[in-house]
Amino acid sequence: SQQGEEDPQALSIQEGENATMNCSYKTSINNLQWYRQNSGRGLVHLILIRSNEREKHSGRLRVTLDTSKKSSSLLITASRAADTASYFCATGGAQKLVFGQGTRLTINP
């Protein structure tokens, strides 16, 4: 079974708008990571947030983590057509990385 669950499963917005995706998980974690996948092949790491951090920024990305609610959110500001992809959260515990089902983001021109 998957550790993380992303919400929504699919999101379609206009270029320039902000996109927010959420991730919920079940067990304690050391860190939470977000990845992007284009065209159903390899994933690319976007950002990692540790369990003792609450917010992290990287360019147009903002990630929050609420360990009390076991949830995280990924915000992409000023979206671009190139942001169209699937986004996955992954939780890292003592060992393996476990991924959620992903959010399919479509940016409309």
Added chain:
Amino acid sequence: GAGVSQSPSNKVTEKGKDVELRCDPISGHTALYWYRQSLGQGLEFLIYFQGNSAPDKSGLPSDRFSAERTGGSVSTLTIQRTQQEDSAVYLCASSFGGRQGGTEAFFGQGTRLTVV
């Protein structure tokens, strides 16, 4: 190149045949992961290697699936007596596998397996 390399990129096989999928991780990475992804779905964890520790095989779906990692580097995922439901993209990733676990993972481009 310095990335994770998987071969073959595509594999078509007949039902009942065995297949071997190869993964060359990034040099120096102690952790290696195999995942399976069906069309439009999430990543299903298969197996995890970390250094010299016993691998975590908890995600292997049946005893037809096995994996090895030789010399702490190259890994081979073997599927015996393939079935049509084995058709998927098989993704390999590697990382430094820090003590805190789950450091940034680098993915290969995957092997698309089609069982006909």
